[in-house]
Amino acid sequence: MASEQEHLHAGQSSATSSTDRLVISVDAMGGDRGPAAVVAGCALSVQSDPRVDIILHGDKAALEPLVAREPALAGRLSVVHADRAVTMDDKPSHVMRHGKDTSMWSAITALKSGEASAAVSCGNTGALMAVSMLQLRRMDGVNRPAIACLWPARGRHGFNTMLDVGADIKAEAVDLLAYAIMGVTYFRNGFGEPRPRVGLLNVGTEEHKGRAEIKAAHELIARHQETGRYEYVGFVEGSDIPSDRVDVIVTDGFTGNIALKTGEGTAKLVGDFLRESFKSGPLAMLGALLARGALKRLSTRIDPRRVNGGVFLGLNGTVVKSHGSADATGIAAAIGLAAKLAQSGYRGRMAERLVIAAQSSQAAEPNGDTA
């Protein structure tokens, strides 16, 4: 049981059980680079995975010429027209009330109806979460859905996962427990790790530090190691996020979003400083030329496009949020992640564990021990 590999249980996913095809619903609009980058990303994905078909949502007049230019998309992509696009400035609440004619809404509708097994958008994160929650609804036992990201790390899988990185600005102890269970299921399916290690992000590793909800979550997460099939390593600090101490880092969406963007900003700063250093003189330039293979590998290893895609966890459907500034490579990575998740059937097991955890943590309130 401890070595179960949930990604083998493809039959659990109702959306993929009736066919070998993996249909991904893609919002063509709302990214910083416009629909051309999205269409190019679709072309890369169908070439790299023969099972993937795409339903593309957006302005038909703009999309059809772009699609016609990509021979790889012939017979693999259909366009669904949407009059409008959600912009980065639209308020989520406004989109929920007045956004039915947007490409984002249409992309999630195709997932809800079962036409597609996963959805991808690089638009406004808040609006995408709001529209997804409204149409797909939360899984039982989930109060707050979360966005999980992958983070380049030292461990043997090369990545850790962190959640929530921006679905909600707040999380109570029971939400943090649900994040642990959801993050573990996601990591296990992504990397085949039977018993991922969970850490709770805090300002110090001593047990007396931190906020009240974090102390309460510390107890809850420790108590549910068997339910969630994880090993709880306790509190971790910001410096542990890319470490080999932990696989899944649990935090609220405010802190997680700040940490994610701080990490991205720092990696970019160091990369820019490195490039500037290599231009500082002829010897340095020659050195960079000789080491260009090694530098390319480094840049691939920390390239955010390789891990493009925040996954929405805790909804009745798989939604991947691509980075707003993603190019074709980044879009293709997000579609690839959506396809991988769609066929893994991870949501079935996750649902069972969330319900068990929610019941036992409610029964144990405020400080009992029924687990």
Place this chain on the structure above:
Amino acid sequence: MASEQEHLHAGQSSATSSTDRLVISVDAMGGDRGPAAVVAGCALSVQSDPRVDIILHGDKAALEPLVAREPALAGRLSVVHADRAVTMDDKPSHVMRHGKDTSMWSAITALKSGEASAAVSCGNTGALMAVSMLQLRRMDGVNRPAIACLWPARGRHGFNTMLDVGADIKAEAVDLLAYAIMGVTYFRNGFGEPRPRVGLLNVGTEEHKGRAEIKAAHELIARHQETGRYEYVGFVEGSDIPSDRVDVIVTDGFTGNIALKTGEGTAKLVGDFLRESFKSGPLAMLGALLARGALKRLSTRIDPRRVNGGVFLGLNGTVVKSHGSADATGIAAAIGLAAKLAQSGYRGRMAERLVIAAQSSQAAEPNGDTA
């Protein structure tokens, strides 16, 4: 007035006005590398700044042989004996009640009594803040003191400052306003920037996002630009921390500590990956050899030891917290920062502005406009 350079007003600091000497009180104990690294750091500082003298606090029997080995310290350093050292595991509240015989307590006492003009410790941060608050007391208009750090950045000064990075896990809107005023005064004195730019850390740059206290702080900080002599650039995200958009980043101590450690962890990860890449083959190794001057400059540019020292702001005295793992170079940087601050007299101006801001933000509650 807008171009005032407060670091010229050395006469405002009572602790330095009576003498040309800069006496720094240094806690020898409690760092991860033990007192030998601290003594070596003291030797580096007195060599690099002829005005600096040191009062060193700790176990006399352990310290005197170490001091005797450093000829540079002759006549420049005196040892004050303390029976005990604060450990990293000691609870701050325990140290406050039972820590009078520790080297940390003794180091702060020498500052309080006026024997020294600044204090440095690489011990337990929480205990150091607790002991400093108890002995030095908060400045008028300050509810929560803060720890400010410097962050390698793209701007012309090469550094941004962020606060709070760990004095308190919580901050209300008025605290965040005080952080803006304190951080600006610190940055202006450190870098001679007449009107630093302030940003408030948040999860998005749109005004409708974020927590209630952050929205309230957004209004308050915008309204006090003249009082504090800064330019408010609005919300900034984690990726802006090392950017040229901003000089002073304001946030609560929980978020700031996570961001600081995430940034440090990411920079270290990229550095380690870079070293591994350069060992991946003979061409890469030759390239690294040719580019070693450039790589050395890069490593200096992002070396945390260069900017070692979190400064405690909002107390009646200058306390610098060195990194627990600091070596001699790091300790010397922290002592150098303490000496620079001690002679700058920055606290006089800061005190005036904090009182004005506290009065007007109280008068303006909840939403008036008396500024």
